Amino acid sequence: MRRFAALPLLFAPMIAWGDCTKNLQTWAQALHPTLSLASDFAVCKVNPADTSQVLAALPLKVNVDEYGQGDYSLDVLVADASSGKIIAHHYQEAAIVSDAVQFSGLTLDTARYQLAPGLRAFGVRIRHTGSSRVNPFSSETLSLYVNDGSQLRQITRHLVVSESHGEWDGVCAGEFDEIKRTLAMGKPGKDGFSKLRVTEISTGSQSVPKGADDCQEIERATQTKRFSLNYDGGRYEVPKGLRFE
Known part of the structure; x- marks a missing residue:
């Protein structure tokens, strides 16, 4: 993993920042x-916490074939909204793998992740989708980044915030499960960083044939679990069961 200080990159006269995608x-x-650049997936937006800045996520093709399968690197950056100069960025090689479970998109998450006084994070959400009709699968992960002045740091990596999967016969009979996780800021812990409180809600259903032509869906009881992620001085470590593998 490589980290870089602010770069004095020179650009041609910048466009109006109403359309940073250009x-x-x-x-x-x-x-x-x-x-x-995997331009269909690249995104940017003005930072609502500091409108003098623009945030962007750039997926880059490393060994991607014509079907979009392969490895993508990811560069997440903060740029000055007036000049376009890059303030800080974080580059990760082979950050996204696309195979039978395909990389299907990403978004910037600018919710109020106030981790410490004067330090607010933003997130990158990455989506994957399965290609099997009878074994449907989809997943969305969240990684959080903070700009502490001279560098952009990834402090939470690939927390699964939604996942759905199932197995059925293509007609009716089958089982389906879904997990949704949300983040909230807890009390300050080590180094003054707030704990991250994760709430997980699991739902599921079973479909069974009913008569000759009908299909009945039976909902299972909703289950709720809660977890806490603690800052260890460098990042919030995501347990294996909560991260995308």
Whole structure:
């Protein structure tokens, strides 16, 4: 994992920042001239916590085939909204794997993740979707980043915030499960960083044939679990059962 200080990148006169997407290719070319930007998935938006900044996530093709399968690197950056100069960024090689479970999109999450006084995180959500009709699968993960002045740090990695999967016969009979997780800020812990309180809600259903032509869906009882993620001085470690593998 490589981290970089602010870069004095020079750009041509910048466009109006109402449409930051026009600069995604420029940033990608400046940072990684040998890699190809997966432009259909690249995103950016003004930082609501500091409107002088723009946030962006750039997935880059490493060994991706014509069907979109392979490895993608990911560069997440903060740029000055007036000049377009990159303030800080975080690059991770092979951050996204797309195979039978395909990489299907990403978004920037700018909810109020106030981790400590004067330190607010933002997130990148990555979606994967399965290709099997009789074994449907989808997942969305959340990674949090903070800009502490000179560098952008990833402090929470690949927390699964939603997942659904099932197995059925393609007609009626089958079982389906879904998990949703939400984050809330807890009390300050080590180094003044708030604990992350994770609430997990699990639901499920079973479909069974009823008569010759009908299909009955039976809902299972909802289950709720709660977890806490503690800051260890560098990041919030996500337990194996809560992260995307």
